[in-house]
Amino acid sequence: MSEEMVKFKIDGKEVEVAKGTTILEAARAEGIRIPTFCYHERLTPIGSCRLCMVEVEGYEQPVPACMTPADNEIEVTTQSDLLYEMRRDALKLILLNHPLDCPICDKAGECTLQDLVYEFQIEQVEFQEKLPDKGIPEYATPFIKQWTDRCVMCLRCITACREITGNQAIDIVGKGWDAKVTVVNPELCKSCGECLSVCPTGALTDKLMSVKGRKWFIDRVRTTCVYCGCGCQLDLNVFQDKVIKVTTEHGVGPNKGSLCIKGRYGFEFIHSEDRLTTPLIKKDGEFKEASWDEALDLIAEKLKYIKENNGADAIFGLTSARATNEENYTFQKFFRSVLGTNNVDHCARL
Amino acid sequence: MKRGAKLIIVDPKRIDLVEYADIWLQPKPGNNVAWINGFMNVIMENNLIDEDYINERTEGFEELKATVKKYTPEEVEKITGIDADKLKEAAMLYGKAEKASILYAMGITQHSNGTDNVKSLVNLALITGNVGKEGAGVNPLRGQNNVQGACDMGGLPNVYPGYQPVDNEDNCKMFSEAWNCSCNLNRGKPLTEIPELVNSGKLKALYIMGENPLVSEPHLKHIDEVFDNLDFIVVQDLFMTETAKKADVVLPAACFAEKDGTFTNTERRVQRVRKAVDAPGEAKDDLSIISMLAERFGVKLSNEPEKVFEEIRKVTPQYAGINYKRIEENDGVCWPCPDEEHPGTPILHIDKIIRGKGLLTAIENKQPQELPDNEYPFLLTTGRRYEQFHTATMTRRSQALNHYCPAAALEIHPDDAKKLNINDGEKIIVSSRRGSITTNAKISERVAKGVVFGCFHFSESAINVLTNPVLDPVAKIPEYKVCAVNIKKA
Known part of the structure; x- marks a missing residue:
């Protein structure tokens, strides 16, 4: 069964995509950049930020590219003066709910909002509203800090908690200015940090380590998780020869950027004082x-003494399902070729 | 599941995934062959088998059919406690699916008939044509980061790297030449037979790299005595583990964040491990330690991971086409990968079953070796907790994980707890024929009446003091999933 295709034009370019593809997905596949904020590749489009607006010939109003499927014969414009102003205004409205406290924010340097504000050259917040102080509440987990005043209600965290982890630990409570992301089912939260990892601002930050390092002071070393057999890819964030947190890159590895609590927060043993x-x-x-x-x-x-007196088979080596392939190979090679016994095993039965 | 997938869970415990399942079957622990045969009975009765697939790709169907005939849903209900109608419903769901994937872990393998259990799952997948296509298969979920790799690399007593048997003359010759030595044709012994070897005086020295058998092996009291009877023990680890305390020499090892190399995951995907920080003090990576030790025997073994990997490729056919550069460029490579042009093999058995014909095996259900009786009236099944890992040497030193799972607890059904007059959180003594431990009761409807569940992470309430060391005759895996215990207030 061949897939039904649609043909349309985007910035004058003829493209053909499978039916159901959104304008945003089609644009990205063509290398055309439409600014986005709440959109996330792994989530159902949310459509809360209005940054990805595009014009479609014959449509009365610009439409959000993330939620609009491409249709036959349409002509899409992704860049125009009108769209630029609309996007700039959308950002200014987002900033209503976001203090420019970048100097004290952990997210600075890798914050989608910061990057967009910079790109659109918004130098001051024109709209101001006296906002209710939402305070810093207890979050679902003691290892994530929630900065409610930085939350711009993009809803990525809630969507990720529902769609990726299958939980619904967090949700919106309240309306209008009082609306906020709140923990509604704390018992469902297992501190996987999926919410934290999709937050495009500093509204959710890591609270595990007292040592902090801004993005530009940190080395990120991509490696494979040391716990179960999934082989999740993660980045150890290194500051002054210490692992201070674990992050992931979306879409990468068998885990596509997700982690469980062990992958995200099970790294502290590395610098334990109990290490030999x-x-x-x-x-x-x-x-x-x-x-x-x-x-x-x-x-x-x-x-050597035991080998001479009792034979090589009087020696037994336990190699390890935690060690690398290279170490396992060399360990069994040492036992087989140097000591001369096949008594090599490990805890594969656990 | 958002896209319409159906989920069947078969587990004696009400695990978290049950919340998402379409059907949950709760067998008594230890009768897996019965319900799997029951699935096949329903599938055959309703003619949901894939006849072309069976004729073309398998052998042994008639014998299997004859055996499975006895396992009617009603019969299976008597053995396993699974409601006959529910079993039928689940079997129909599996049998009708265009493609169906079986995912299993130690609940299948850690039985005295673990091999039978796995073969039964293979039977089920083969008669429905569910081997060799995307989204199907029989998929073991491996519990450790590199248990796949450790097996691939010959960390087993009977095979060289790449599962090449050690008792084959050609293999012996090939490795003797590759390693410039004369290899031993005798199979080694499995880990689980160490107690016997020590007691008979055949085994004198144990060299342990990154394992903690004094918490993880069954019947710990016995293992403890066995260790006392060894002449010499070396332990190479990150921490002073229960096992390291018994050693004559302890060597400080580097952890995963302090070294380069590769791990192979449960999909057989070879991925990179990269050094991020320096090891503490004088700790060294395992590769360097073995290399330094080999020097004292006049042998040079490389301590450079990439060079070692290049050597692995030469002697391990499945890894021949993989190198560090390809791993880097492709987000890992799945073996078998016979040459550098080969893309790797995420799905096995696509065009045909690798051994030629898929072997269907007629298998009868067997009871576990030790079942509850008057003296030990509860069935203990053991396993893991989400927040801890293995003997918890790493996870207990990470505060977030301990926040959620700080201590051992034995899960017991509310009705049983009431009968014993035990409150939630109360200290209890749990005993089997092999020993006793003190732990806390956790009253929980996750387990069925008469069944209790404990995890093996916590050395102070080591559940493996209780477990039964009987082994599956083929895989030599202990029956961690079933033994009989009694419970008293502490």
Whole structure:
């Protein structure tokens, strides 16, 4: 069954897409940029921000590109003076609900709103309204901080909680100026941080680590999660040789940017004070610190002695489902080729 | 599911996913073959089998059919407690699906007939043509980051890297040449047979890299004694684990954030691990440690991950076409990948079943080895909690995870708790024929009456003191999922 296609024009260019494709998706596939704010690739279009407005010939009003399916024969314009002004006004309205507190915001430097305000050269907030102080409430999790005054009600967090995690821990409560994102089912929240990861402003920020590092001070190292077998791709955020948080890139890896609580918040063991930092040799029932040479010489001596007196099969090696392929390979190679036994196993049965 | 997928859950516990399921079947732990045969019975009775697929791609159907005939939904209800009508409904749903995927984990494997359970799932998928296409298959969900890779790399007693048997002369010769040594043709022993080997005086030394068997193995009291009878133990780990405390030498290892390399996930996707920070103090990555030790035997083993990977490719046919550059460019590569032009294989058995014909095996249900009786009236089934990982050496040192799951608890049905006069959170003593632990009661309708659930993460209430060390004869996996216990107030 071949897919039904529609043909239309976008900025004068003839394009053909599968029926049901939105104008925004079609534009992106053609490399045409339409500014967006609340739109997120993994979520059903929300259509709350009005930034992706485009003109369609013959339509009375500009339409949001994220929610409008492309249709046969339409002609779409993505850039015009009218659209620029509309988008600029939409941003100014968003800023009604957002203080320009970028200097103290963790999100600065990777904030969609900050980038758009900069791009549209909004130098001052023209509209002002005395807003009720919403305070900083308890969020669903002690590890995420909710800054209600920074929340512009884009609804990404609520949509992600519902659509990606399948929970509905958070929702909007109240109307008009009093409306805010609130935890409605705290028992459903497992601190996966999906809400945090889709927030396009600093309304939700990480509260786990006391050490903070702005984006431009941080190195992000892409790696594979150390817990279960899903192989989620995540970025360790490194500041002064410490992992201070974990972030993801949307769409990347088997997890497509999502994580569970272990992937997002299970990294603190890395810098635990309990880490072993030196080889230890037991003498008279007590561990004594030793040098690598002392420890490895002793191991070699003992293993050689046992091999000589009891045979290689008197030695058994447990390799690890936590170690890398390269380490596992080398461990079994050491046992098979150097010690001469096939007694190698690991906890695959757990 | 938003797009119309149906979800069937078969689990003795009311797991979180049950909330999203179309049908939940709650068998008594330990009778998996019965309900799987029951599924096939319904599917055959209603002629929902894929006859062309069975004729072209499988063998053994007639024997299977004869065995499955006995497992009517009514019969299965007697064995498993699953309502016959519900079983029929679920089997029809699976049987009618254009494509259906089976996902399983240790609830299937950790039984004294774990291999039978897996083979039964394979039977079910094969007779409905659900092997070898996208969105179908029999998919084990692996519980550890690199359990797939550790197996692929020959971290098993019977096979070299790439599952090449050690007791095959050609393989032995090939690896002897590749490694410049003379390899041993005798199969090694599995981890679960270590107690026997030590007690018979055959095993003297144990070298453990990143494992904590003194919390994770069944019948811990016995394991503890076994460790006392070893002449020499080396443990290489991040922390002073319960197992490390027993060692003669402890070596400080680097963690995943402190080294380069690759992990292979449950989809057989080989992905990169990258160094982000330095290891603390004098801790070193496992690769460097083994390399330094090998030097003392006059052997040079590389400590450079990429060089080691290049060597892995040469001796592991499934990995032959994978290299660091391709992993980088493609977001990981799934094996088998025989050469550098090959895109990798996310779905196995597409054109034909790899072994030739898909083997259907007629299998009878077997009872677990130890069932509740008057003295030990409860059935204990063990497993994991979402917020903790394994013996919890890493997760208990992360505050967010402990916030949600700070301590061990035994889940018990409200009716059972009432009978025993036990309150939620109360301290209880749980005993099996092998030992006793003290833990907290958690009154919960997640478990059925007569069944209790405990996790193995917490060493101070180590559930594996209680578990039964009987093994599946093929996979040598212990029966963690079923043993008999009694419960008293502490």
